[in-house]
Amino acid sequence: SQTIHQWPATLVQPVGSPLSLECTVEGTSNPNLYWYRQAAGRGLQLLFYSVGIGQISSEVPQNLSASRPQDRQFILSSKKLLLSDSGFYLCAWRGDRDNEQYFGPGTRLTVT
Amino acid sequence: EDQVTQSPEALRLQEGESSSLNCSYTVSGLRGLFWYRQDPGKGPEFLFTLYSAGEEKEKERLKATLTKKESFLHITAPKPEDSATYLCAVLNSGYALNFGKGTSLLVTP
Numbered sequence: 259s260q261t262i263h264q265w266p267a268t269l270v271q272p273v274g275s276p277l278s279l280e281c282t283v284e285g286t287s288n289p290n291l292y293w294y295r296q297a298a299g300r301g302l303q304l305l306f307y308s309v310g311i312g313q314i315s316s317e318v319p320q321n322l323s324a325s326r327p328q329d330r331q332f333i334l335s336s337k338k339l340l341l342s343d344s345g346f347y348l349c350a351w352r353g354d355r356d357n358e359q360y361f362g363p364g365t366r367l368t369v370t
Numbered sequence: 371e372d373q374v375t376q377s378p379e380a381l382r383l384q385e386g387e388s389s390s391l392n393c394s395y396t397v398s399g400l401r402g403l404f405w406y407r408q409d410p411g412k413g414p415e416f417l418f419t420l421y422s423a424g425e426e427k428e429k430e431r432l433k434a435t436l437t438k439k440e441s442f443l444h445i446t447a448p449k450p451e452d453s454a455t456y457l458c459a460v461l462n463s464g465y466a467l468n469f470g471k472g473t474s475l476l477v478t479p
Contacts, residue, residue: 290465292465292466299471300471301374301457301469301470301471301472302414302457302459302467302469304466304467307465307466309465315465317466348413348414350413352465357401357402357419357461358402358404358416358419359404359416359467360416361406361413361414361415361416362413363412363413364411364412364413366411
């Protein structure tokens with residue numbers, strides 16, 4: 259069965275510091291992968307998606323970037339965090355059956 | 371532009387009191403409507419996919435239905451463990467799911 263992991267689970271970072279969040283998927287190959295952000299009082303916002311190694315599409319212009327160095331690894335990064343980057347970051351992969359997406363446990367990021 | 375609107379924002383039910391959550395959508399070329407359950411501090415959990423008007427799917431006390439403009443999530447005889455935020459999302463011709471803001475459900479004993 260497929261499993262999706264995210265780490266760290268929680269993170270507190272000062273403004274201006276760098277960021278690296280990691281997502282890995284087990285039990286599937288060449289999945290479509292997604293990064294979402296969920297801010298308080300707002301819906302899930304798609305940040306990036308990837309259909310394969312090295313292939314990244316950005317949905318929202320911002321100071322975040324994403325990379326996919328391996329088939330089942332997806333990384334979200336920033337060189338300098340802003341206060342507005344605080345939120346709950348979710349990684350997801352797309353299933354083959356019904357186009358449904360399966361989410362990881364999330365990373366709670368607080369920028370201070 | 372695709373839009374997904376969920377109502378009510380919050381719902382409080384007594385255990386056993388059935389009700390429905392609404393998801394209204396506007397999308398060009400619907401390729402699927404999805405329901406998720408999200409517990410506090412956790413990632414959303416996939417529940418259902420619906421594709422065409424008239425389609426229904428059930429899972430335990432939950433039943434999802436779809437029309438051309440909206441979807442309903444019916445909760446029959448809810449229990450306290452059904453308390454969660456329920457999210458609706460649509461998929462159009464692209465890769466991304468477009469989510470509503472969710473309905474926060476609280477079921478009290």
